[in-house]
Amino acid sequence: MPENSAYNDLVDLFRRIGIINDAIAILDWDQSTMMPEGSASSRSEQLATLSVLSHDLLTQPKISELLDKVEVNNGGIDAWKVANVAGMKRAHLHAISVPAGLIKAQSQANSSCQMEWRKAKQESDFSFLMPSLKEVIEITREVSIAKSEKLGLSPYDSLLDTYEPGCRSETIDEVFSDHENFLSGFLGEVMEFQSRQPKTIPLKGPFSIDKQKRLGTEFMKDFGFDFTRGRVDVSLHPFCGGGLNDVRITTRYDENDFTSSLMGVLHETGHAIYEHGLPESWSYQPVGSAWGMAMHESQSLLVEMQVCRSHSFMIYAAPIIKRAFSGSGAAWEVDNLYRLYTRVNPGFIRVDADEVTYPAHIILRYRLERALISNDLLVADLPVAWNEGMASLLGITPPNDSLGCLQDIHWPSGSFGYFPTYTIGAVAAAQFYSAAKKQLNDLEDEISKGKFKSLLDWLHSNIHSKGSLLSAEELLLTASGNNLNIKVFQEHLQRRYLH
8 A cells, every 4th residue: 555654745846836727827817808908917927936846846856756655566455546646747757857947937938929910810920929939949849859859759649648638640540541542422412412402591690798608608518517616708719727626617799699608608508517526525636627628628529519409409408599699580499590500511610610621620630730740840831731731631721820820829838749639539429429329228319408417427427527537538438338439529510410
């Protein structure tokens, strides 16, 4: 059994680190939502200081000494403690791979680049972002090399492992190659099938932002979002952040189209209920957090794509949406709203993409970011490479940078290795939801009546409450009965979009 004093000291240390990281997350959220532009330099210093403090705590020699004292074999040991120690070792190893000076430089560069991204996106001019993005990529490359040497991984895989422990580019390549081949024929089939269906009747605005907020809040409550421990705000790019018992989600509103904002709210709500459902008894410990971002994305995509774009959900939601905007006529009926939310149309913006074309956006970003990290693609050449990739994968070319390579905040914020988790998460979501439907009687009928308790209980029991007790592979196998299987996702797409 772990030596109690050593283990307890580790628990205390990781609690301190977790609280500091919560403070970083709240400052990040504020920077994206409410912080005045003039505060950017001060915020950069604040974030850098806290990041270095967290890093210093995590890399102190004392942690290595304590971890040596709790070396155990797993026989007869509490599984949660064993998993917690393993998580501590992994976090410590990642941290000691990177010098503190590089951590500070990275935090400052990322913070500065995010502010430059706002200006560049507004002006739709990549040249505004290029110098700061180049700095971010150069520092990220240094980090990836430092980590790769310590972890025994390729530089890119060391970044991927940061967001999805144990996942490797070989797996991503295999899954993405399979799905790209699938999409090359399937997209055409879907477009042809849609052409033979009744035309979607457009919804005519304007749709007041206040009404959109009230509608989103109503659905969030139905899905169990705890407003005593969270809130929803506005940002340029929707996200879920915050800390323990303080989950912050954001969306963006368009008075001419409420549909994107609503699904953005539901997507981020999926993230939030995962965070709310993590095991409280292991708060601020590695085992008490989500295993990785693919599992996190599986929960947001299960809510948004698997549930909220289903016909069953629209039976329940259509009258509420109609009432919210005082709608009348056929455009506001169930079948038309369902066609609206399952309409496939290759577009430029990832967060607005339909379920069929969304993976193509991720495949593009994955290939580009690998090329940027390996220095096979120069930052100056990114807009052209982006446009060529969009033309190849979806047959469309962005008319400007804002609709092209400036649309996401991930790279300006230094998040390289994150994008693949979206599509891995989509595959896992399909597997989880398929399993839930098999295990829960009349689930789709319950959803059509706005009853989500059975599904939420299943998710909590099988996924949320597990924290990082199980790896992503173990969690997927235990909850769905299968390893990661792109075919399950593809079969879901065929059922929904060809019938």
